[in-house]
Amino acid sequence: MKGLGVLCWGGLAGLALGACAAQDRPFGFPTANRALLESGGGPRFFVGTAGKPWTSGMYGYVRSEGLQFHEGIDIRYLERDSKGEPKDPIRAVADGVVVYVNAKPSLSNYGCYLILAHRVEGIEIYSLYAHLREVRPGLRPGAAVRAGETVGVMGRTANTRSVISKERAHLHLELCLRLTDQYAAWHRQRDPGQRNDHGDWNGQSLIGIDPAAVYRAQAAQGAGFSLLRLIQAQTEVCRVLVRGRDLGWARRYPQLVAANPAATREGVAGYELVLNPHGLPYRVIPRSAGELRGRGVMSVVSVVEAEASRPGWRKLVVRRGGVWQVSAAGERFFDLLRFKSP
Ligand SMILES: [Zn+2]
16 A cells, blocks of 8 residues: 555645545546546536537447547646647556557658557456647656656647547547457458558457446445446447357456356357447457357347437447348457458
C-alpha cells in the first residue's frame, strides 16, 4: 500500500487517502476532470460532436441516431493557454509500458496519439490517448510509466476534414483489449497494396470497453472492483463458432475461457465466442471436433433476438431469408481473430 500516498499527495488524513486510492484503482483518470463521478456532472465531463449533445461524447452507439459507434470517451478540457488552446496534462491511467506513439497527426483521425499496455488482475489491457498536442518528448515504445505520470498534453490534432474547435477540445480515451498481435501480417494478406500506417497497432487490432463504466464501477465498488467481473458481465448479443485449434484471443485472455470437459478430453477443434453488442468476445468456450460436426469455418450458434432488434450494435451477423449468418463485416472480424501468420 506504499504507493497510495504518492497517488493522493495532499490528502490530510489516512482515511481520506484510503477513499481516494480506492476510487483511483486500478484505473486513475487521465486528466484532472473527474466530473463523471459528480451527480449531474455529465455535461462538464463529456464533449459531444459538433452541434450534438454531450451524450455523443460517451462510449457506444451514441452517434448518427445511434447507428455510429464511438469506441471511447471524449473528456472535456479544464485548462487553456493564452491562445485558448487546451493544455491539460495527460496522465497514465495505470502503471504500464508504452507500446505505440503516433507523432504524425496527418496519419490518423486520432491525430497525435499514444498507446500504453497494462496488466490488471493479470488481464492484458491497453489505454489509448488521442488528439494530443504532443506526446511527452522522449517517451518511446518500451518505456515504463507509472500511474498518474504525465505522458503528454491535450490538443486538438486529427487528420479529419472537420477540425476539433477550441470549444470542443478533449481527450479521446479508450480502454481496449487486443484482438490480435499479428495485425500487420493479416493486413498484408487480406488487403494487399492498401496502406497500414500503424503496423500491428492499427486501430482494428484493438477493441474498446466503456471507460466510464469502469470508473463508475470502481467508485461504487471500491476495493471490491474487479475488471474481470466487469468484462464478464457484458450483454450477450450472439454466439459464433470459429474453427481452429489455436486462437490467439483464447491464449491472450485465458481468464475469459470457460471449461468444457468434452474439449479437454477430445482436444480443441474450435471456439464458441460469446459476443457483446460491440463484438467483444467476452466469453470463449473451447469445442471438440465432435461438437463442431457439420459446421463451417465460422457459423452462428445463437442470437439473442431482443438485443439484436435494437438499432445500435455491430452487425457481425445478419439475418438472410430468416436464417442468421455471419455478415461480410463478421467474416473480416472472425478472420482477423483466427489469423496466424504463416
Ligand atoms: Zn472520441
